[in-house]
Amino acid sequence: MLIREATADDWPHIWPFWHRIVAAGETYAWDPATTEDEARALWMSPAKRVYVVQDDTAAVVASAYVTPNYGGPAARIANAGFMVDPDQAGRGIGRALGEHLLAAAKADGYRGMVFNAVVETNPAVKLWTSLGFTILGTVPDAFEHPRHGLVGLHIMYRAL
Numbered sequence: 001m002l003i004r005e006a007t008a009d010d011w012p013h014i015w016p017f018w019h020r021i022v023a024a025g026e027t028y029a030w031d032p033a034t035t036e037d038e039a040r041a042l043w044m045s046p047a048k049r050v051y052v053v054q055d056d057t058a059a060v061v062a063s064a065y066v067t068p069n070y071g072g073p074a075a076r077i078a079n080a081g082f083m084v085d086p087d088q089a090g091r092g093i094g095r096a097l098g099e100h101l102l103a104a105a106k107a108d109g110y111r112g113m114v115f116n117a118v119v120e121t122n123p124a125v126k127l128w129t130s131l132g133f134t135i136l137g138t139v140p141d142a143f144e145h146p147r148h149g150l151v152g153l154h155i156m157y158r159a160l
Contacts, residue, residue: 001053001055001093002053002054003052003054003096003097003100004051004052004054005052006050006051006063008044010050010052010060010063011040011043013052013059013060014043014052014060014063015036015039015040017061017062017083017084017085017086017087018039018043018083019039020085020086021083022034022039024146025144025145026119026121026122026145027119027122027124028081028119029117029119029143029153030042043065043081047067047068048065048066048067049065049066049067049104050064050065051064051065051097051100051101051104053093053097061084061088061093062082062083062088062093062094062097063082063083064080064082065080065081066078066080066104066105066108066110066113067079067080068110069113069114076109076110076111077111077113078105078108078113078114078160079114079115080101080113082098082101094124094127095131098127098128098131099131102131102158105160106160110160111160112157112158112160113133113160114155114156114157115128115155115157116153116155117143117153117154118153118154118156119152119153120138120143120152120153120154121148121151125154128158129156131158132158133156133157133158134157134158135154136154136155136156136157137154137155138152138154139152139153139155
């Protein structure tokens, strides 16, 4: 697999799995009805450093971004978003992308990374904790999960 910085030409390959994941309403606190133009503005913002993962056939199978979570004197704490095509789950793509992004964020001068709203039922919680993230706290009943009802949102952090 190849992990590289995304270009504008990658968006048409990211959008199908981005839409599928967000429309499912299970792991992201974005509106499931987000349009493609709104999604592109959210994910591909010039303020974000965006990456893609290509498999052995050169198909884009995952994407992630890193951006400052705060501004000013706190701008060296990163935030990130990750999406792996659900059809590619279980292949180690999320772990490889997570490790890559943590290294890239550190190289870019970030001192830590925070996730502001990780749905507590998201299987990625196990991945993030295995990569050294800790749960700082949980906002109870903050997320309306389509199958589990009200669930919490974790705030997770890792020093770089």
